Amino acid sequence: MVEIKKLLIIGCGNMGGAMLAGWLAAGYDPARFAVLDPALGDAPEGVALYRSPEEAETAGDHDAVLLGFKPQQLGALAPGLQSLTSEGVVVYSLLAGLTLAQLETAFPGARAHVRVMPNLASRINKSPIILLEKGLQPPERSIAYEFFDSLGTALWLDDEGQFDLVTALAGSGPGFVYRFIDALVGAAVELGLVREQAEALALSMVEGASALAAGETISPGELAERVASPGGMTREGLNVLDKDEALHKLLVETLQATAERGAQLSAGSD
Ligand SMILES: NC(=O)C1=CN([C@@H]2O[C@H](COP(=O)(O)OP(=O)(O)OC[C@H]3O[C@@H](n4cnc5c(N)ncnc54)[C@H](OP(=O)(O)O)[C@@H]3O)[C@@H](O)[C@H]2O)C=CC1
Numbered sequence: 001m002v003e004i005k006k007l008l009i010i011g012c013g014n015m016g017g018a019m020l021a022g023w024l025a026a027g028y029d030p031a032r033f034a035v036l037d038p039a040l041g042d043a044p045e046g047v048a049l050y051r052s053p054e055e056a057e058t059a060g061d062h063d064a065v066l067l068g069f070k071p072q073q074l075g076a077l078a079p080g081l082q083s084l085t086s087e088g089v090v091v092y093s094l095l096a097g098l099t100l101a102q103l104e105t106a107f108p109g110a111r112a113h114v115r116v117m118p119n120l121a122s123r124i125n126k127s128p129i130i131l132l133e134k135g136l137q138p139p140e141r142s143i144a145y146e147f148f149d150s151l152g153t154a155l156w157l158d159d160e161g162q163f164d165l166v167t168a169l170a171g172s173g174p175g176f177v178y179r180f181i182d183a184l185v186g187a188a189v190e191l192g193l194v195r196e197q198a199e200a201l202a203l204s205m206v207e208g209a210s211a212l213a214a215g216e217t218i219s220p221g222e223l224a225e226r227v228a229s230p231g232g233m234t235r236e237g238l239n240v241l242d243k244d245e246a247l248h249k250l251l252v253e254t255l256q257a258t259a260e261r262g263a264q265l266s267a268g269s270d
């Protein structure tokens with residue numbers, strides 16, 4: 001059985017850093033990770049930091065890499081990463097929009113290629129992690145699943161045609177939720193609350209509402225109905241959001257634009 005004995009994270013910025021922090025918080029030994037990032041300030045204690053592919057190659061002790069740089073950098077960086085991605089190495093990629101076929105072309109020496117789509121809540125082990133692979137043996141699938149599931153909740157996707165859409169929902173999603181919370185706070189401030197108080201209330205409200213919904217068997221839509229007491233206040237607010245399906249249409253447009261950007265990145269857009 002092939003384990004992930006040592007993972008080399010190539011590009012350890014916001015997302016790679018959040019995942020590394022999540023794995024360490026989950027109890028993984030720091031010695032099982034290394035980072036290749038030319039200008040990163042430092043790596044967590046016990047995690048080797050390399051500044052160039054040559055340095056990482058000299059260490060040469062990884063059996064998997066996690067690509068954590070920008071999708072637009074793949075063409076420029078791939079040639080210099082060939083020796084780090086051959087001889088049985090598995091390539092895990094965070095690169096939004098880039099397909100398994102593109103990863104196979106870029107890293108032909110790798111034993112298997114896996115697309116991984118997490119979000120920033122990996123840092124606190126509460127991220128959905130979407131996985132799609134080509135080349136892993138069944139026992140390795142289980143090992144990969146367990147490894148990424150430690151960052152939250154992993155799931156295998158079968159249809160790559162849906163990858164950009166699930167990326168929009170689960171990967172970009174926190175950005176939309178933060179924008180919603182920020183707008184809610186802004187609205188409360190405009191109507192008379194002090195910002196600090198509005199922000200504290202909004203954050204604890206969202207945390208509780210999300211935790212409740214996650215533990216319930218009824219849908220979020222039904223929960224919304226439960227909040228709206230007959231003849232009460234909430235219905236008036238829901239009526240504003242529901243008018244002409246305003247919120248629904250806005251979110252269809254939001255997810256569509258996000259997913260379409262994945263296709264553009266795949267096509268080589270800057
Ligand atoms: N941010 C998010 O929530 C999510 C991001 N992703 C994916 O994660 C990837 C990274 O995104 P994100 O973390 O936001 O971006 P960041 O810019 O924060 O991270 C990219 C990292 O790669 C480093 N880097 C640049 N050039 C090289 C190089 N030649 N070799 C190694 N490392 C290099 C950057 O260093 P420097 O800053 O010095 O240039 C930076 O530390 C993207 O592919 C994105 O699609 C996926 C899911 C969610």
Ligand SMILES: O=C(O)[C@@H]1CCC=N1
Binds near residue numbers: 096171172
């Ligand atoms: O914005 C991006 O492209 C990445 C992918 C999902 C979240 N952030």
